[in-house]
Amino acid sequence: MTISFDILTGRTETHLAHHPGFNTLVHRDVLPALTNLQKEAQAAGFDPMIVSAFRSYQKQLEIWNAKAKGERPVLDDEGLPLDISSLSEEDLCLSIMRWSALPGASRHHWGTDLDIVDRRALPSPDYKIQLIPEEVEDGGLFAPFYDWLEQFLGQNGTPTFFWPYRHDKKGIAPERWHLSFAPTANALLEAYTFEIFWRNIEESDLRLKQAVKLSAHELYHRFFLNITPPG
Numbered sequence: 001m002t003i004s005f006d007i008l009t010g011r012t013e014t015h016l017a018h019h020p021g022f023n024t025l026v027h028r029d030v031l032p033a034l035t036n037l038q039k040e041a042q043a044a045g046f047d048p049m050i051v052s053a054f055r056s057y058q059k060q061l062e063i064w065n066a067k068a069k070g071e072r073p074v075l076d077d078e079g080l081p082l083d084i085s086s087l088s089e090e091d092l093c094l095s096i097m098r099w100s101a102l103p104g105a106s107r108h109h110w111g112t113d114l115d116i117v118d119r120r121a122l123p124s125p126d127y128k129i130q131l132i133p134e135e136v137e138d139g140g141l142f143a144p145f146y147d148w149l150e151q152f153l154g155q156n157g158t159p160t161f162f163w164p165y166r167h168d169k170k171g172i173a174p175e176r177w178h179l180s181f182a183p184t185a186n187a188l189l190e191a192y193t194f195e196i197f198w199r200n201i202e203e204s205d206l207r208l209k210q211a212v213k214l215s216a217h218e219l220y221h222r223f224f225l226n227i228t229p230p231g
């Protein structure tokens with residue numbers, strides 16, 4: 001497969017396939033490992049559910065612009081809403097990027113990354129899943145499922161899925177729900193140069209664009225390359 005600009009930045013769906021078990025679009029390379037993960041999790045008594053897998057450039061742009069306009073909450077490290085009126089444009093960018101990727105620079109564009117929870121742990125069918133620290137930390141709703149996942153994924157000699165946001169590296173906040181399919185995601189990350197990052201910004205109809213351009217190098221290193229590696 002040629003890794004094109006459009007695949008890297010979420011502007012096409014040619015690399016995707018439908019996963020029937022989860023009823024979601026993922027990178028086609030991910031299908032067998034994802035089926036296996038679902039089967040094993042169910043056998044262990046969980047009901048895994050994917051909240052978000054592939055996300056298009058357009059969708060990420062809507063999220064970003066809504067946060068920049070104050071139409072969607074921008075969260076602090078604890079997952080609580082921030083007052084953005086007092087922030088400079090640069091600080092607003094940094095705050096948004098703690099929890100939301102720049103449009104065109106989300107690993108969700110690749111279809112290799114997914115946000116997963118345990119449906120069985122939901123207190124009621126209409127519970128609104130927030131994906132915040134409180135739900136995943138010790139004692140949180142989904143903690144038993146993630147404890148199991150760590151054990152299950154740790155058994156394999158070769159990493160399949162891993163947690164790119166496992167540790168707080170002062171870029172993206174820790175996300176225990178976010179898994180990434182190592183073999184394919186690593187190849188995509190390697191292909192995603194700063195030139196791609198820059199071209200993506202240039203071609204984006206993005207709020208806060210000037211502030212993003214001014215700190216492009218820092219943002220690329222701190223929020224994009226700065227992951228917890230597999231293994």
Ligand SMILES: [Zn+2]
Pocket residue numbers: 108113114115175177178
């Ligand atoms: Zn995610």
